Amino acid sequence: MKPAPFLYxxxxxxxxxxxxxxxxxxxxxxxxxxxSLVPLLNMRFARxxxxxxxxxxxxxDRLGEVNKVxxxxxxxxxxxxxxxxxxxxxxxxAAECIPFIGHYVTRNRGTVGGSIAHADARAELPLALTAAxxxxxxxxxxxxxxxxxxxxxxVTHFTTILEPTELVAETTWPAAAPGSGFAFEELAQxxxxxxxxxxxxxxxxxxxxxxxxxIAVGAVSDRPLLLPEVGALVDGEAIGAGLAREAGxxxxxxxxxxxxxxxxxxxxxxxxxxxxxxxxxxxWENATATAPS
Amino acid sequence: xxxxxxxxxxxxxxxxxxPRLLLSDFLRHTLGLTGTHVGCEHGVCGACTxxxxxxxxxxxxxxxxxxxxxxxxxxxxLAQGELNPLQRAFxxxxxxxxxxxxxxxxxxxxxxxxxxxxxxxxxxxDMLSGHLCRCTGYEPIVQAILDAAGAT
Numbered sequence: 001m002k003p004a005p006f007l008y009x010x011x012x013x014x015x016x017x018x019x020x021x022x023x024x025x026x027x028x029x030x031x032x033x034x035x036s037l038v039p040l041l042n043m044r045f046a047r048x049x050x051x052x053x054x055x056x057x058x059x060x061d062r063l064g065e066v067n068k069v070x071x072x073x074x075x076x077x078x079x080x081x082x083x084x085x086x087x088x089x090x091x092x093x094a095a096e097c098i099p100f101i102g103h104y105v106t107r108n109r110g111t112v113g114g115s116i117a118h119a120d121a122r123a124e125l126p127l128a129l130t131a132a133x134x135x136x137x138x139x140x141x142x143x144x145x146x147x148x149x150x151x152x153x154x155v156t157h158f159t160t161i162l163e164p165t166e167l168v169a170e171t172t173w174p175a176a177a178p179g180s181g182f183a184f185e186e187l188a189q190x191x192x193x194x195x196x197x198x199x200x201x202x203x204x205x206x207x208x209x210x211x212x213x214x215i216a217v218g219a220v221s222d223r224p225l226l227l228p229e230v231g232a233l234v235d236g237e238a239i240g241a242g243l244a245r246e247a248g249x250x251x252x253x254x255x256x257x258x259x260x261x262x263x264x265x266x267x268x269x270x271x272x273x274x275x276x277x278x279x280x281x282x283x284w285e286n287a288t289a290t291a292p293s
Numbered sequence: 294x295x296x297x298x299x300x301x302x303x304x305x306x307x308x309x310x311x312p313r314l315l316l317s318d319f320l321r322h323t324l325g326l327t328g329t330h331v332g333c334e335h336g337v338c339g340a341c342t343x344x345x346x347x348x349x350x351x352x353x354x355x356x357x358x359x360x361x362x363x364x365x366x367x368x369x370x371l372a373q374g375e376l377n378p379l380q381r382a383f384x385x386x387x388x389x390x391x392x393x394x395x396x397x398x399x400x401x402x403x404x405x406x407x408x409x410x411x412x413x414x415x416x417x418x419d420m421l422s423g424h425l426c427r428c429t430g431y432e433p434i435v436q437a438i439l440d441a442a443g444a445t
Binding site for chain 2: 001002003004005006007008010031034035038039041042043051053055099102103104105106108109190191192
């Protein structure tokens with residue numbers, strides 16, 4: 001349970017980090033918080049020839065709001081993110097998902113950007129970013145940037161559209177407006193375990209009806225799965241128990257999980273429906289409580 | 294080999310280490326500070342938890358070289374001649390039996406109480422979800438931490 005040897009590089013700037021990635025390409029792996037990568041190194045599931053430790057790269061740990069968008073530097077630690085009053089007030093969906101991530105101590109070290117780049121299909125932050133309609137801002141070689149919506153960033157298990165020479169710079173999260181509501185729901189066997197099912201919901205209440213509803217589910221597919229057809233089902237309606245149940249049933253029908261050691265496919269589908277139902281109801285309650293009258 | 298300069302429990306060290314040396318092994322094997330225990334080596338059991346610049350981290354999930362310039366605290370720093378209030382509470386509540394998980398729990402609880410001096414029972418339980426204890430059951434540990442919070 002010790003990592004295989006590797007070349008250790010500790011760039012101080014984004015340009016140095018990108019240069020290291022350009023030099024070593026597929027042989028290199030970026031080390032951020034290390035709460036997923038280092039277990040993989042210890043168990044030798046991953047044996048990169050080069051580790052590019054970005055923890056001392058300047059400017060990647062900023063957290064602030066610009067033009068109604070909350071910008072979260074890739075190196076912001078999950079604990080810092082979750083306890084930030086800005087995040088709690090302006091991105092309540094993200095704040096809600098934090099307690100489900102790993103454990104108290106791993107959240108002290110794990111980063112927001114690292115979780116996004118790692119793209120574990122059972123991870124909370126990729127799902128929350130997808131439901132929130134957020135983006136991933138990427139540093140590319142040559143000093144360029146590109147911003148990619150979360151729903152196109154995640155490709156499949158542990159796979160994103162990131163090129164080997166690119167680095168996640170930050171994630172951007174639309175700030176909550178009055179009349180918007182959010183909810184994150186998850187079931188795991190024990191606190192801190194990987195989720196058996198997850199659902200996240202963001203919506204707005206407009207003239208007493210739901211609008212712009214985004215529902216995404218996780219842990220039951222190879223990436224966070226946005227379900228636009230389920231959002232469309234509730235848009236233009238006042239959400240009550242019956243409609244939420246109907247949306248849950250539609251979500252359950254839309255996923256196709258595999259049987260696992262811990263839960264059958266049928267159980268996971270049922271659970272997904274239930275979590276969507278709960279998330280919708282709670283997001284609706286939150287939205288109506290903050291809606292301008 | 295890479296040169297590493299760290300302060301551990303107030304004492305400064307300068308050592309040559311291989312990049313792949315885990316912080317847990319650096320503390321135990323290089324410095325001989327065997328109070329930090331190694332259980333699972335993948336971040337699940339919590340036994341290796343130490344403080345890095347005042348924040349609880351898994352020492353098995355950090356490379357020693359990553360801590361260059363940092364200040365580390367291990368369980369050996371807690372008792373100054375006599376047990377500190379947290380350790381005393383563990384003693385009084387019989388919150389340890391074999392003691393394998395204890396150093397990690399003490400360091401995580403030190404972080405918790407530093408950031409949240411009056412945690413609720415739920416907050417203590419949530420923190421403890423990241424620490425495996427197979428002897429006592431968690432109840433005395435929860436009681437000890439809540440008691441220490443009241444006492445400090």
